[in-house]
Amino acid sequence: MIGIAVLGAGRIGKIHAANVAANPKAKLVAIADPFADAVNPLAERLGTEAMSDCMAAIERPDVDAVVIGTPTDTHVSLLLHAVKLGKAVLCEKPIDLDMAKSEEAAAEVERQNGRVMLAFNRRFDSTFAEMRKAIDAGRIGDVRQVIISSRDPGMPPESYVKTSGGIFRDMTIHDLDIARWLLGEEPVTVTAVGSRLIDPSLRQYDDYDTAMVILQTASGRQAHINNCREAVYGYDQRIEVFGATGMLVQDNLRPTTMRVWTAEATDAREPLLNFFLERYTQAYRAELDAFVDALSDDTEMPTTVRDGVKALRLAECAVESVRTGRAVTV
Known part of the structure; x- marks a missing residue:
């Protein structure tokens, strides 16, 4: 034990x-x-x-x-x-x-x-992990583009925003790590834009509530990340990986797969899962299990401090890109 x-x-x-x-x-x-x-x-x-x-x-x-x-x-x-x-x-x-x-x-x-x-718990989400396996197996050929949509259901409290480090270091960093992982190559340039469409008071913290990031690797592979702190329809988590011979798609999860047709609505479904605690319950469990397995089996850790440094570096580049209005070399 x-x-x-x-x-x-x-x-x-x-x-x-x-x-x-x-x-x-x-x-x-x-x-x-x-x-x-x-x-x-x-x-x-x-x-x-x-x-x-x-x-x-x-x-x-x-x-x-x-x-x-x-x-x-x-x-x-x-x-x-x-x-x-x-x-x-x-x-x-x-x-x-x-x-x-x-x-x-x-x-x-x-x-x-x-x-x-x-x-980086999202790497352990069962669907994300299957995407990586499918890429490694060559099912869609060489990866060309990764598109990530990640939107929260609502703004965090101001007390959280003040110490969060901003949207790119706090929220986008998860997507930056997943983009690195799915691209299979390290990004070499970062272009980003940020807006305050929900809460203009974020200006006092030099923060944003809405952001987009474009990553490009040395070979030309691309990743597009879009974030927003508020999606009125729930916790929006979708990924598309486009390759030379096909495409992989991960859609949002819901409490059930039931769909309803009535006189009032067509193809109605339950709302999206509320937030990351519900959406990534399985991923958190698998992440902890992977940590314990690496210790008990004396194998390499599936993610490292260097992964953390690289994701943070991309977030810093995104911050600089917003500030300067230019693409930033990693």
């Missing part, structure tokens, strides 16, 4: 803690969070120990690995402390909002041969 401590008892911490508790190869040793109102009921529900000190949780001798779901500005210190003690880490993205700090952390992890996995 791999002893795991989950750091953070917020909405992401709750997901990870439940998934650790459900994994037969892992033991949820503790959940740590300085806010007792969050950590105590979660630990009690999952039958584990509640702690207020994340560093102390890392240092426990019965902890072999940690899952970091704390605020972004704590990631580097917790991650490096765990690596220094020889503990494996599953860390939520991004490593940090600062590019230089992220680069330094990744270099230190690599210098110490740390076992660190970056939590």
Whole structure:
């Protein structure tokens, strides 16, 4: 059994803690969070120990690995402390909002041969994973274009926006990682535009609510990402991969596949799943299972700190492109 401590008892911490508790190869040793109102009921529900000190949780001798779901500005210190003690880490993205700090952390992890996995959960979504397998199997020939639509159902609260790092580092970064993964080549140029069509007050945070990004690789492969913080019809998550001999499409998920025809509506369906917690439930579970499997089987981590650095670099390029109005070389 791999002893795991989950750091953070917020909405992401709750997901990870439940998934650790459900994994037969892992033991949820503790959940740590300085806010007792969050950590105590979660630990009690999952039958584990509640702690207020994340560093102390890392240092426990019965902890072999940690899952970091704390605020972004704590990631580097917790991650490096765990690596220094020889503990494996599953860390939520991004490593940090600062590019230089992220680069330094990744270099230190690599210098110490740390076992660190970056939590890009969408790679573990069953349909996305099947897309990657189909590409590898040559079912659509050489990839030419990847089109990603990713829209939230509503604006996050201002308290979240202030510390999020902006739409490109917070929201688009998931799509940038998926674009890299599906293209099969690293982008070399980034072109982006950003607008404030929902909340003009985002100007005070130099942020946007609506964005589009174009990526291009050295061979000419392209990816188009479109994001919006508000889609009135629900959590919009679609992907199209166009190749030389075919196309792969991933559509939105709904609670059921039932469709209704009546005098009032034709081909009516249930609304889309509400948000990422519902849409990516399976992906979060598969991500945690992949982390545990890599530890128990002593295999490579399926994602690394370097993946986190590369996705953040693309986000930084998108920010610069919006600022300058020009394509940016990665």
